[in-house]
Amino acid sequence: MIGKTKEDIISNFGKNYVESDNILYYTINRTWFTKGMTLSIKFDQYDRVKSVSTMKNNYTLIWHSVFDR
Incomplete structure (x- = not known):
């Protein structure tokens, strides 16, 4: 994924x-009752993938991602 463009992703x-802040966050396997994972894809100034990381969601993160839009 490193080097791919934002449009590719x-x-x-x-x-x-x-x-x-030039990071795309995708939540994977999220339901109202399960935790799931978030994939964060950070881009450089040329909109190419600079880094990729994952984190486990907790209920607080799910609450904020759904209701703070």
Whole structure:
């Protein structure tokens, strides 16, 4: 994924993301009752993937991602 463009990532993962500070956040396996994972994809100044990381969601993160839009 490193070096891919933002458009490449969106075309592969879809438009169901949250964007903040040139980072796209995709939540994977999220339901109202399970935790799931968030994939964060950070881009450089040329909109190419700089780094990729994952984190486990807790209920607080799910609450904020759903209700703070």
